[in-house]
Structure formats: C-alpha cells, structure tokens
Amino acid sequence: MTAPLHLLLGDNDFLIERAVSQLTAEIGREGSEPVPVTRVRAGEVTAAELSELLSPSLFGDARVIVVEAAAEAGKEPAAVITSALHDIPDGITLVVAHTGGGRTKAMVGVLQKAGAQVVDCATPRWPSDRADFVRREFQATGVRVSRDVVELMLANVGSDLRELAAAVSQLVADTGGKVTEAAVQTYYSGRAEVKGFEIADKAVTGDRSGALEALAWAMHHGVPRVILADALAEAVHGIARVRGLGSINPQAAASELGMPPSRVKKLQSQATAWDTESIGAAAVVVAKLNGDVKGQAADADYSLEHAVSTVAGLRPRRGRG
Structure with a gap:
C-alpha cells in the first residue's frame, strides 16, 4: 500500500517529475483505473482551494494532490498543509515538493515528523554527485559499470540529469546490459x-x-x-x-x-x-x-x-x- 504522504526534497524538475510519475504509476497498479493527479503551486493556491482539494470524497476514490514549490507557500496555505498531515482522507496521496529552504523551511521538519516518505530530488552539486547519480541509474536496471564508464558518460553526455538517465536506458537496452567504455564511445563520442x-x-x-x-x-x-x-x-x-x-x-x-x-x-x-x-x-x-x-x-x-x-x-x- 502506497504511503499517503510524500516529500520531494530538492530543486531538480526532472527528478520531481519522475518521482510523481513513478508514484502515480504505483498507485495505479494498486487499483483498476487511472489515477487523477491535481497540481497546485503553493505560492498561488488559496487556503480555501487547498482545503477543498484535501477534503474526503464520497467514495474514497484514489487521487494524487501535488503541492509544487512549497517553499514559496503563503502563511495560510502552509498552515492548511501542515494541519492536514495527520488526517489525510482515504484515497488521497499528498505529495509536497519543497526545495528545503525558503520562508517555509520549517515545513520540511514537520513533514518528516509526520512520516512523509522522502525522495531526494536535489540537483547534484559536484561531479562526484553526478557520478553517483549515473551509477545509481545503472544499478536500478541491474547493471554494474566501471568508474571509467561513468566518467565517460559524464564527459560525453553532459551534466543534464534527464539526458543522463535517457542515455543509461538506451545503453542498457541496446547492449543487453553489457555497457563498456567502447559502447559509450560508440554512442556518444563527439557530443x-x-x-x-x-x-x-x-x-x-x-x-x-x-x-x-x-x-x-x-x-x-x-x-x-x-x-x-x-x-x-x-x-x-x-x-x-x-x-x-x-x-x-x-x-x-x-x-x-x-x-x-x-x-x-x-x-x-x-x-x-x-x-x-x-x-x-x-x-x-x-x-x-x-x-x-x-x-x-x-x-x-x-x-x-x-x-x-x-x-x-x-x-x-x-x-x-
């Protein structure tokens, strides 16, 4: 059973979008119908609108409510979010995307204490962080690669996480999981x-x-x-x-x-x-x-x-x- 509360912690749009897609797909597999996703920006939605979205439905139908840019939330919307954490209605999955800073920085701790499932969505800051990202992408497909392969991926594909993730998927699919330095050079040399x-x-x-x-x-x-x-x-x-x-x-x-x-x-x-x-x-x-x-x-x-x-x-x- 999917947890009702999720915190997407970080500022990377690709990682946030992927996390929402994966979560929605997971909830969809638990039911028999597509799951509707409602997105609101915390800095724009009113407290009344947010309260209505988080109110229970008659039949408890599955819904995903994504509150984007929670770091920009006004005082009232932030209060609605935090007050709803311990009593999320059946069928609703609340997803809060927060950079970890901003004027509602304290909300992160509140979400964590409320049992939110935390997904790291921070943009890698250092080359070593991007290397770890590439390594994890390969590991998620069941493929282990050498450090030199990871270095070549970063040098040839670049630092954009979306492109790196796509490149990993393509290489694994086209090589049957046998990703070598030569394969990376063949596909991406000259980028x-x-x-x-x-x-x-x-x-x-x-x-x-x-x-x-x-x-x-x-x-x-x-x-x-x-x-x-x-x-x-x-x-x-x-x-x-x-x-x-x-x-x-x-x-x-x-x-x-x-x-x-x-x-x-x-x-x-x-x-x-x-x-x-x-x-x-x-x-x-x-x-x-x-x-x-x-x-x-x-x-x-x-x-x-x-x-x-x-x-x-x-x-x-x-x-x-």
Whole structure:
C-alpha cells in the first residue's frame, strides 16, 4: 500500500517529475483505473482551494494532490498543509515538493515528523554527485559499470540529469546490459560537452589562445553556453578539491572525491601549477560566469570569452604550492 504522504526534497524538475510519475504509476497498479493527479503551486493556491482539494470524497476514490514549490507557500496555505498531515482522507496521496529552504523551511521538519516518505530530488552539486547519480541509474536496471564508464558518460553526455538517465536506458537496452567504455564511445563520442571540457582543460593549463580558439568553434556551432560554463567550473573546482587533499595517491583520492583514478591523476597534474590564491580567484570567476550565462549578463558570449581568458591568465607560470 502506497504511503499517503510524500516529500520531494530538492530543486531538480526532472527528478520531481519522475518521482510523481513513478508514484502515480504505483498507485495505479494498486487499483483498476487511472489515477487523477491535481497540481497546485503553493505560492498561488488559496487556503480555501487547498482545503477543498484535501477534503474526503464520497467514495474514497484514489487521487494524487501535488503541492509544487512549497517553499514559496503563503502563511495560510502552509498552515492548511501542515494541519492536514495527520488526517489525510482515504484515497488521497499528498505529495509536497519543497526545495528545503525558503520562508517555509520549517515545513520540511514537520513533514518528516509526520512520516512523509522522502525522495531526494536535489540537483547534484559536484561531479562526484553526478557520478553517483549515473551509477545509481545503472544499478536500478541491474547493471554494474566501471568508474571509467561513468566518467565517460559524464564527459560525453553532459551534466543534464534527464539526458543522463535517457542515455543509461538506451545503453542498457541496446547492449543487453553489457555497457563498456567502447559502447559509450560508440554512442556518444563527439557530443557538445566534450568540446566544453577541451576548452576547460586548455584554460586551466594556461593555453589562452588554444582555449579561446576552441571556444569560438563551440559558440559558432551552437554549443549551449551553460554547458561551456559548467565545464570550466568543474575543471576549476576539481583542481581546488585535489589541491585540498595534498600529496595523496590517485587511488586513495579517487575514493575520497568520488572520481575515477584517471581523472584524479589528470587533475593532480594540472593542480601542480596552481596555488591557493590563483585557484581561489579562478573559483570567483566561474561562480560569476554561472550567473552570467543564466541571464544575469547582457552578453553571455562576452562573459564566456572573458572568463576563459581570465582563468587561463590566472594560472601561475610556476606553481608556488
């Protein structure tokens, strides 16, 4: 029997949508008819409307009520949600999507104490988090893959969870579950984000002209600016994280960072030329770029060129340790 209360905790639209779809399908399998799903935004629905939605039906028919953006809820809708938690009518499944922050941050704890089934819907923050996501996607299909396969998936497919999940499904289906590095290369070699990582690698190794030339090619061919910015940010953050571990065996660092040893070894090689001050400055540059390519700058192309050029120029000629 499906639990009547669910908390989708996080901000990733794909994970939230998938969780709702999976839950609805599960409830549908328990009955004989399709389950109606009603969606409301917590910041827009009134307390009266929400109360009506959460009121029992005459026959206790199965219904799914999804309260989206609960972090934005007004005082009255938030009160209706929390007051209904311990007496959800038969047939109703209440699903609350909450980022974990916002003005109703305390609601998360209330939902958890009320016994809500929690689904992690947070956007992976670090490369190691995305690697874990890919690994879990394969495991969900009963397939185990190597670290190198996971790294290739991230490098070739990108960081978008929807695309990564689709790629995992396709690879498992088309290879009969025998997913190898060669299979990933065959299906996804040459994808746009590879060019993004090439640009990033050139920038963090101080090859300004090479990085700008590769960037011009990528922009001319329509590679999304967000992908290029993410690649540069991951290269900078990777170097910072590796430097933070000091002199450590790549194999041991791989476990600590959640990266394949080959990736750690490459980052360690790049990190030798950087010092604390310069990598800190580069981190500030990529943080600003993240906002610029998402609409904060009037000219995203200029922001990208400036960031790539700046990061390349920040790399010291000699590592000072």
